[in-house]
Amino acid sequence: MxxxxxxxxxxxxxxxxxxxxxxxxxxxxxxxxxxxxxxxxxxxxxxxxxxxxxxxxxxxxxxxxxxxxxxxxxxxxxxxxxxxxxxxxxxxxxxxxxxxxxxxxxxxxxxxxxxxxxxxxxxxxxxxxxxxxxxxxxxxxxxxxxxxxxxxxxxxxxxxxxxxxxxxxxxxxxxxxxxxxxxxxxxxxxxxxxxxxxxxxxxxxxxxxxxxxxxxxxxxxxxxxxxxxKPLKAFLFLSIFPTIPGLIIWIRFLYFFITIGGAGHIQSLILACTLIIIGFVCVMIGILGDTICANRKILQDVQYHTRKQYYDGVKLSEPHKREECRIYYR
Structure with missing residues (x-):
């Protein structure tokens, strides 16, 4: 050891x-x-x-x-x-x-x-x-x-x-x-x-x-x-902040649209759509990040086996102990 x-x-x-x-x-x-x-x-x-x-x-x-x-x-x-x-x-x-x-x-x-x-x-x-x-x-x-x-x-x-x-x-x-x-x-x-x-x-x-x-x-x-x-979990959490206010504003707009025709509340509809779109984009980024994360795991596994094969090969090929200090330049 x-x-x-x-x-x-x-x-x-x-x-x-x-x-x-x-x-x-x-x-x-x-x-x-x-x-x-x-x-x-x-x-x-x-x-x-x-x-x-x-x-x-x-x-x-x-x-x-x-x-x-x-x-x-x-x-x-x-x-x-x-x-x-x-x-x-x-x-x-x-x-x-x-x-x-x-x-x-x-x-x-x-x-x-x-x-x-x-x-x-x-x-x-x-x-x-x-x-x-x-x-x-x-x-x-x-x-x-x-x-x-x-x-x-x-x-x-x-x-x-x-x-x-x-x-x-x-x-x-x-x-x-x-x-x-x-x-x-x-x-x-x-x-x-x-x-x-x-x-x-x-x-x-x-x-x-x-x-x-x-x-x-x-x-x-x-x-x-x-x-x-954990990209998916992180971006799903972030999507809550624009999505929930957006839905509340959108429901408010629907209420006024049904009761009084929605006149004068178009700005609320635009804001609600903007916030909901931002939330949707966060979800999409999370899904994309999760896909990249899955690919990263595959690459890490490949890297692990490559490093293991290389370093184990070096270890087996040099059984003797060095007496002098070895210097590596990076």
Missing amino acids: KLIIQIPCFNEEETLRKTLDDLPREIVGIDEIEYLVINDGSSDKTTSVARDWGVNYIVNFTQNKGLAKGFMAGIDVALENGADIIVNTDADNQYQGKDIERLVQPILEQRADIVIGERPIADTEDFSWLKKKLQRIGSWAVRQASNTDIPDAPSGFRAFSREAALRLNVVNDYTYTLETIVQAGREKIPIVSVPIDTNNALRPSRLAKTMLSYVRTSMLTILRAYLVY
Whole structure:
């Protein structure tokens, strides 16, 4: 059983070594542990720190592409190098390396394919009162969109089985955390959470410049993911808002038409027809989206089997262990 721990990095020269030093060297049930760093276009010595420490793999981006792109690039390299379990952690040493053993346990016991580390948000001194409330609201929204019970959706401390990693798809450029939970819930991939501890922050979060920007981008990410996986349900719900007022206005027009001939109420008829047409268009968009969704599922299945065949072939063809750090350029 091979575990690869991946760490997305952007200018983490000051904190990366401390994070790496905290990672486990052995875990019960794991035969081999390797380490992977994704250098997301850093302008400092992040790559040199990783190489000097002795990580097994480095993915180098020539420019900053964002957390989501870095995460998926790391997943691809981990799969290519035979990972049975992939753990993602942050380079700012927010998460404690000792909790990785707790994180991979449900996968080793075959109880889940994705495990999310649940931070003690209420007791985290680095989070403001507003951030704690927003984290709770955001996690609630993800639970509704994904039909899961994950209490800490933005947590980046998570483990994936090889099977789950082969099925992952992230289409936004912002973050993978929310979208992968929605995908897991809607695709019926077994997902659980486990409680973890956290360290004091070594630097401010770089995911968003302001709290307002974080909330706006997160909500748009959740909405987009939900529209991708449940378009018909979403647009049927949206169609209610123009259709019901349109029908009420149309019934009102009919009443006046029957009682007084409808003179002077033509504007109401035009408004009612416009609203009903808008509602009908929403329904049609939902049906079209549902058709596209069905086609997407077929393409995802093809992608899964293609990736599985390729990565399993690479795994079988390279049984020996590399002694030197391998660097991938993207």
